[in-house]
Amino acid sequence: MSFLAQTMRQMLRHVPNRSLLTAGAMRPLSISPVIGQQNKPATESVDLSAIAKDQQKECLSICERINRQVQKSEQGRLFAVVHLCGKQFKVTPGDIILVEGYWPPTIGDEISLDKVLLAGARDFTLVGRPILEPGLILVKATVVEKTLSHTKTHFRKKRRKQYMRINFQRSPHTMVRINSIELARPVDGNGEGESSSRRLF
Numbered sequence: 781m782s783f784l785a786q787t788m789r790q791m792l793r794h795v796p797n798r799s800l801l802t803a804g805a806m807r808p809l810s811i812s813p814v815i816g817q818q819n820k821p822a823t824e825s826v827d828l829s830a831i832a833k834d835q836q837k838e839c840l841s842i843c844e845r846i847n848r849q850v851q852k853s854e855q856g857r858l859f860a861v862v863h864l865c866g867k868q869f870k871v872t873p874g875d876i877i878l879v880e881g882y883w884p885p886t887i888g889d890e891i892s893l894d895k896v897l898l899a900g901a902r903d904f905t906l907v908g909r910p911i912l913e914p915g916l917i918l919v920k921a922t923v924v925e926k927t928l929s930h931t932k933t934h935f936r937k938k939r940r941k942q943y944m945r946i947n948f949q950r951s952p953h954t955m956v957r958i959n960s961i962e963l964a965r966p967v968d969g970n971g972e973g974e975s976s977s978r979r980l981f
Contacts, residue, residue, distance in 0.1 A: 846904050847966045855901035858961040860919050863895035863911070871958045876924065879954040885923045890959075893919040899961070906967065918962045925955040 849855045859872045869877045885891055899906045899917045906912055928950040936945045 842904075843967045849901075849903065850963050850966070855903065855963075858899060858901050858963070860896050860900075860917060860961050861898040862893045862919055863897055864893060864956075868897065871919070871961070873958055873960050875958045877956050877958070879956060880929075880951060882952050883954045885954070887923055887926055889923045891921050891923065891956075893921055899963075915964055916967070918960070918964045920959045920962075921956045922959055923954060924957045927953050927955070929953050 846855075857872060859870060861868055861870050864877070865879050865881065865883060867879075871877060894914060896912045896917045896919060897908050897910060899912060906917070929952075930950070932949045932951075934945075934947040934949060936947075937943065
């Protein structure tokens, strides 16, 4: 303790102005330099409700433009990303997609693909979280063909053990033609669907 007191006395003797020592003894509380702390501007309060209203107005104007395009049929060719049998397919009208594995619909069945993740045209895109509202986009398809895949060979051998097996496998495939993609009703800005309680699988 006496050693600390002696060193402090020696330091005070060498410093001519004691006010400088006390000013330097205080550490700044932040990482930023002291100069930046002195010239800090006064913080302005941000009006969150005004920002939310501006975003809502912009959203409504975009929805109105989309609805006008669809009414005049100026949107062009629509596309959609659909979820089907655990996979995602980007489809347009007239496309043929191949669904691998067993799938119950038979040849000639007309089906509606309800799990639409994304839909759009030349000037706009509607993105779902994770899927779009049920009934907003109608994707109609027809089952064209049900076949088996090409023969896959599964060959196993253990050398010097007289062990050899050959298995052949063909998995079922279903070809689906996309008939049409339509915007069923006008797009509203609030994002709440009429049948949002319905669960899709």
